[in-house]
Amino acid sequence: MQQAIIGFHVDEENDWVADLACGHGQHVRHNPPWQNRPWVMSEQGRQEKLGVMLACKKCDDEGHQ
Template sequence: MERPITGFDRDAEDHWVALLSCGHRQHVRHQPPFVDRGWTQTDAGREDALGQMLDCSLCDRMELPEGAVRYKSTPIFTDITIPKALRREHTTKPGVWGKIRVLDGKLLYEILQPTLQTFTLDRNSTAFIVPEVPHRVEKIRNVIFQVDFLKIPAIDD
């Protein structure tokens, strides 16, 4: 999944790491002749790279970024009180992850893009909502669930 670079940091070994809009971090090492990322070696090069897209395999695997913290939760929904907006295609904001917790019953969770993926969730399963990825939910059987919203503290709206 392509994500824009929002900043840069260095790891413990002093290698450059790109900060992505999803909250993940990705090394952008310059290792010629195998990897040519000379732009990482100057302030101007890194500045020019802001906004460029990098493939985030961690988002592809729906892995929550390290350090993500919950900052709010929805009310508890039932099959009767699920808002129509959640049943339609919608997304979270940049950098905002969701964690669906089914307390009882079953819930259908569909990721609509980049490829359709369908999950049946119950009280023994948890699903993450990747930032800006179109998705929807639908009850399967007398469901009770809640969504927690998480983000990396350094990513501000």
């Protein structure tokens, strides 16, 4: 299920997590070459992603509509 990014926080391992409108979180790591997300490394880059839709696997697993 697609959910909007409403914020970001850093987890206990200093990895960035997108806070989703549904209340779940999703890691948005910049870890080349596997995950190339340089935008997550700057405040401006994260601000530009607010409102972007991400697939929430937790909502899908829980069967939320």
